[in-house]
Amino acid sequence: MGSVTRRTFGVAAAGTLASLALPRRLRAEGAKLKVGVLLPRSGLQAFIGQSCQRGVDVAPELLRQRLGVDVELMNADTESNVDTARSRAERLIEQGAHVLVGAFDSGHTAAVAQVAEQRGVPHIVNIAAAPQITEQGYKFVFRNFPPAPEIGRNGLVLLGDIFKEAKLEPKTAVFMHVNDTFGQSMAKGVDALLPKLSLPFKLLDTIAYDPAAKDLTVEVSKAKATNAELLLLVCRLNDAIVLRREMVKQRWNPTGIVSPGSPGLYEEQFSKGLGKHADYCITNTVWFNPKNEITHQFAAAFKKKFPKDEFAFHGLNASYTFDAVLIAADAFKRAKSSDRKALAEAIRQTNIAATDRVSFGGPIKFNAKGQVEGNRSVVIQNLHGKPTVVLPTDYAEGKLVFPMPKAT
Amino acid sequence: MPALPYVANAVISGILTGTVYGLMALGLSAIFGVIRLVNFAHGELMTLAMYAAAAAFQGLALDPFVTMILAAVAFGALGYVLQRGFINRFIGRTEHAQMLLMIAFAIIIGNVLLLGFGPDARNVPTSYQLDSFELGPLLIDKVRAYAALAAVVATALLAAFFRLTLTGKAIRACADNPVGARVAGLPVGHLYAVTFALGAGSVAVAGCAMVQLIDVTPGLGPAYTLLAFVIVIVGGLGSMVGALLGGLVIGVSEALAGLLIAPSAKSMVSFGLLVLLLLVRPQGLMGASRR
Numbered sequence: 297m298g299s300v301t302r303r304t305f306g307v308a309a310a311g312t313l314a315s316l317a318l319p320r321r322l323r324a325e326g327a328k329l330k331v332g333v334l335l336p337r338s339g340l341q342a343f344i345g346q347s348c349q350r351g352v353d354v355a356p357e358l359l360r361q362r363l364g365v366d367v368e369l370m371n372a373d374t375e376s377n378v379d380t381a382r383s384r385a386e387r388l389i390e391q392g393a394h395v396l397v398g399a400f401d402s403g404h405t406a407a408v409a410q411v412a413e414q415r416g417v418p419h420i421v422n423i424a425a426a427p428q429i430t431e432q433g434y435k436f437v438f439r440n441f442p443p444a445p446e447i448g449r450n451g452l453v454l455l456g457d458i459f460k461e462a463k464l465e466p467k468t469a470v471f472m473h474v475n476d477t478f479g480q481s482m483a484k485g486v487d488a489l490l491p492k493l494s495l496p497f498k499l500l501d502t503i504a505y506d507p508a509a510k511d512l513t514v515e516v517s518k519a520k521a522t523n524a525e526l527l528l529l530v531c532r533l534n535d536a537i538v539l540r541r542e543m544v545k546q547r548w549n550p551t552g553i554v555s556p557g558s559p560g561l562y563e564e565q566f567s568k569g570l571g572k573h574a575d576y577c578i579t580n581t582v583w584f585n586p587k588n589e590i591t592h593q594f595a596a597a598f599k600k601k602f603p604k605d606e607f608a609f610h611g612l613n614a615s616y617t618f619d620a621v622l623i624a625a626d627a628f629k630r631a632k633s634s635d636r637k638a639l640a641e642a643i644r645q646t647n648i649a650a651t652d653r654v655s656f657g658g659p660i661k662f663n664a665k666g667q668v669e670g671n672r673s674v675v676i677q678n679l680h681g682k683p684t685v686v687l688p689t690d691y692a693e694g695k696l697v698f699p700m701p702k703a704t
Numbered sequence: 705m706p707a708l709p710y711v712a713n714a715v716i717s718g719i720l721t722g723t724v725y726g727l728m729a730l731g732l733s734a735i736f737g738v739i740r741l742v743n744f745a746h747g748e749l750m751t752l753a754m755y756a757a758a759a760a761f762q763g764l765a766l767d768p769f770v771t772m773i774l775a776a777v778a779f780g781a782l783g784y785v786l787q788r789g790f791i792n793r794f795i796g797r798t799e800h801a802q803m804l805l806m807i808a809f810a811i812i813i814g815n816v817l818l819l820g821f822g823p824d825a826r827n828v829p830t831s832y833q834l835d836s837f838e839l840g841p842l843l844i845d846k847v848r849a850y851a852a853l854a855a856v857v858a859t860a861l862l863a864a865f866f867r868l869t870l871t872g873k874a875i876r877a878c879a880d881n882p883v884g885a886r887v888a889g890l891p892v893g894h895l896y897a898v899t900f901a902l903g904a905g906s907v908a909v910a911g912c913a914m915v916q917l918i919d920v921t922p923g924l925g926p927a928y929t930l931l932a933f934v935i936v937i938v939g940g941l942g943s944m945v946g947a948l949l950g951g952l953v954i955g956v957s958e959a960l961a962g963l964l965i966a967p968s969a970k971s972m973v974s975f976g977l978l979v980l981l982l983l984v985r986p987q988g989l990m991g992a993s994r995r
Contacts (some may be wrong), residue, residue: 338823339923396874475968505967510918513717514962514970521710534825534919544834545845546713569827573834690720 303457323674328368329369329628331621332393334384334408335422336400338606339376340508340690343533344613348400348422351614355596355621356585362590365625367613374404382407389415395627399621400613402426402444402477403430409437417629418609418640422620423613425547425557426481430667430689436640438666440619440655442582442673444557448485449502450673451580452493457687458554458578458675462698465496466525466551472539474507474558474587482558500524507532512539521550529561536560536568544573544703548593552701555579562676562683564609571681576700579676579683583616585656595617608683613655623648707861709841714959716844719918726916727855728910728928729935730862731903737942738879738899740792742799744806746811747929748813749904753779753911754920755817758826768828772854772912776905783904787897795896810925812838817922826917833916851913858909859948866944875899879942934978940991949989953977 303583333352336345349371356367366411370393374381374533381404387394389411396412399405405424405624412419413434421429427445430439442450452460471486473479483502490499505515516539519527527550531539539555555561557580567574584591598614607614627642628634649658658670675687677696684694732746735853743749753775760766760774786809794802827833835846866872878895886892918924931954939950954974961973981988 338818340921342823503967509967510924511721512967513721514714515960515967517710517717518963518967521707537825538919541834545836546843547836569829572831616827687978 298309303491307677319345323382327634328366329625330368330370330392330394331624331636332370332385332388332391332396332398333621334374334381334388334396334398334404336376336381336404336545336619337371337373337616339374340534341376343563344559345374345376345400347610347613348588348617350598350610350613351422351594351617352621354395354594354601354614355618355625358593358597358618359622359625361592363600363625363629366599367621374399374401376401378403382411383403385411386415389417391667392658393417394636395420395624395639397422397617397624398550402423402429402481405429406477412436414529414616416640417636418643420620420623420643420645421557422617424478425616426477431666433528434666435612436636438483438622438623438643438662439669440660440671441616442671443667444481445485445489446484446671447557447582447673449489450582452489452495454580454673454675454687455495455556456493457553458552458580458696458698460559461687461689461696463553464699467497468500468522469497469526470500470519470522471502471528472519473502473504474532474535475504476507476532478558479504479507479530484576485532486556497526499528501648507535509535509673510538512542515539516542516546516548520546525551529553529555530558531555531560532558533560533563533565536563536566540566540570540573540577548701549700550703553577553700555581557581557673559613562609562612562678564606567609567681568676568684573703575678576697577678578686578698580673581676582612582616582653582671583674583676583685584611586685586693588651588654590652591615591654599612610654611683619653619655619660620697624652705772711960711963712841714963715956716842717848717955718850718953718959719952720845721951721959723852723855723916723948724848724910724951724964725931725935725955726939727858727906728914729932729939729947729951730944731905732905732932732945733909733942733947734862734906734941735900735903735935735941736897738786738875739791739896741794741795741802742806743809743903744803744929745746745813746818746907746932747923747927748791749779749783749930750907750911750914750923752813753908754915754924755821755826756908757912757915758802761828761830767830768912768916769854772909772952776858776906779907779908780901784897784901786904787900788893791825791900791993792893792896810929814922814925817895820923823922825921827919828915830916835971840868849915851916854913858906859944863944865902867947869896871895895927914937919961934974936980937988938978943988943990946988946990953989956964 321607335348370385381399385408399408400423402424413436419437423441425444427443473483561577561579631638631642650658657672674685676683677686679694685691686696735743756775757768759770760771837844874890876893935950939946958970962970
């Protein structure tokens with residue numbers, strides 16, 4: 297062992313001092329960001345919750361590569377239940393989560409947001425559209441997902457684009473929607489916006505139904521009885537399957553089945569469960585941006601981790617959920633700290649370029665309410681058993697089929 | 705108001721669904737009528753039968769109407785074993801002890817299904833699942849019609865068993881006077897077990913029919929236990945004809961309420977009927993009044 301000379305002592309001392317003076321950023325990067333993820337992985341919304349979870353599962357490796365940030369996931373299942381969502385959020389905070397992400401359903405998300413605000417923990421909403429989530433004056437709640445009226449407005453505006461592209465204008469429509477928090481918000485949005493958009497059809501009836509309903513015979517009979525040319529539908533997954541099945545049984549063949557921005561029709565289970573009867577259903581919805589480099593990286597990582605899954609079926613759920621974790625990681629990197637207040641402040645200052653996000657929209661910037669504005673919708677149509685972008689034409693992967701062929 | 709064919713279609717649909725509801729409630733009614741036990745695991749037993757039909761279709765490509773016969777036998781055996789092995793020991797104990805036992809069975813079945821099949825909804829996509837019979841302006845759902853037919857046949861067989869066989873007559877004697885039946889030397893424990901077997905068998909048939917009408921999830925049980933209670937109370941506790949009638953009343957009233965008032969009014973109307981009936985005729989439509 298060599299003796300310690302004045303020179304080596306000086307070098308060692310300088311090194312020690314230098315390490316103590318290391319920017320907090322590096323130390324922050326050395327630490328892990330604990331992200332508590334709340335999703336309905338079982339129960340009524342299990343399919344969608346698990347779909348969102350895939351986006352989260354891909355995140356740590358991809359974010360390490362892109363941002364050099366270590367993310368530790370703390371997963372919690374809300375069991376498609378508001379009370380469980382609330383108690384799991386409490387537990388994640390107790391267990392040391394620096395930030396919460398979730399929780400897909402608007403009702404669950406509102407419950408988690410309340411807990412997050414009370415406990416001073418940043419909550420980044422992945423998917424949930426009820427407007428009130430970012431209308432409560434919360435300081436710790438952030439959402440990179442359009443509220444229902446915006447989804448509805450974008451979705452309804454795109455209806456005009458569909459008619460224009462197809463050169464066909466239905467004169468009548470019936471509106472069916474689920475009567476949960478999300479469905480009611482969407483219905484309010486549709487009611488308020490439809491008269492202002494000068495669309496060619498007249499709304500003959502509005503039919504609300506229970507998303508947990510096992511039998512929609514009467515609801516479909518009532519809608520069919522209106523003789524409407526177009527079905528406007530705000531649905532969830534299981535009810536969408538039951539409803540479409542019942543439409544075929546009752547031989548109701550409207551010109552089109554169009555959702556102005558709800559889940560259900562583009563999901564894998566919908567296509568698998570209904571086969572050819574899932575085709576030609578249309579959803580005007582937020583989606584992933586197929587042109588972005590990060591989307592290609594994300595899709596490749598997704599394929600590697602879930603080789604049996606088709607990315608298109610999970611694209612929306614996974615991309616928005618991934619982006620929620622991306623926002624957290626980006627803020628952690630800038631805050632150079634996992635302190636919850638510092639993270640919240642960094643999230644508030646987020647400015648992620650439109651090309652650096654997977655979901656489709658402009659730059660991710662939060663307004664004073666914690667809401668990102670400028671998320672865009674596209675027209676998705678199920679073609680050959682797969683959700684396919686058909687409009688806008690710049691991003692189209694297939695050609696729009698409207699009116700939809702009769703079910704046989 | 706919707707045009708007449710739509711109302712007629714809704715009524716037919718309500719009658720067909722109500723018949724299957726009736727068969728489901730029949731098991732509950734028979735068990736209560738004879739054993740005086742309220743089966744809180746009734747909906748879970750039906751859910752189990754629905755999963756059996758879904759698994760048989762997926763694994764063996766067996767049509768649910770074929771599975772129905774096998775399930776009736778298997779569930780009959782299961783019901784017999786449950787009654788002889790467990791429930792008979794609780795006969796004569798306090799009602800809350802019986803209730804807890806049946807709720808425990810319900811929870812066990814629900815959780816076993818969740819562990820075995822996961823939370824996802826399943827259905828049985830037969831080749832005729834989406835077909836309908838067309839009679840002029842009327843459209844009759846083929847699966848619903850077959851399911852109702854199976855329910856009618858099963859109900860007739862059950863009624864014939866109780867009326868025409870010696871065992872059936874002995875069970876009715878037990879129901880009328882359990883002490884007298886014991887004095888006469890009837891094997892009451894065995895007869896109770898046969899009754900539970902028949903109840904479980906009929907709920908298995910109802911489950912195999914129902915799985916073609918609705919998707920099955922592990923959490924389906926409690927809602928259908930509650931529905932069976934409503935039907936049995938409307939029809940009259942312990943009355944087999946009453947159970948069938950109660951099913952029809954609930955099926956048709958839900959269909960008409962959904963069509964003429966609002967879809968979300970379906971449950972409101974069926975529970976409203978229940979309250980009304982409890983006030984006006986507490987013994988139910990076909991139940992015997994007690995003075």
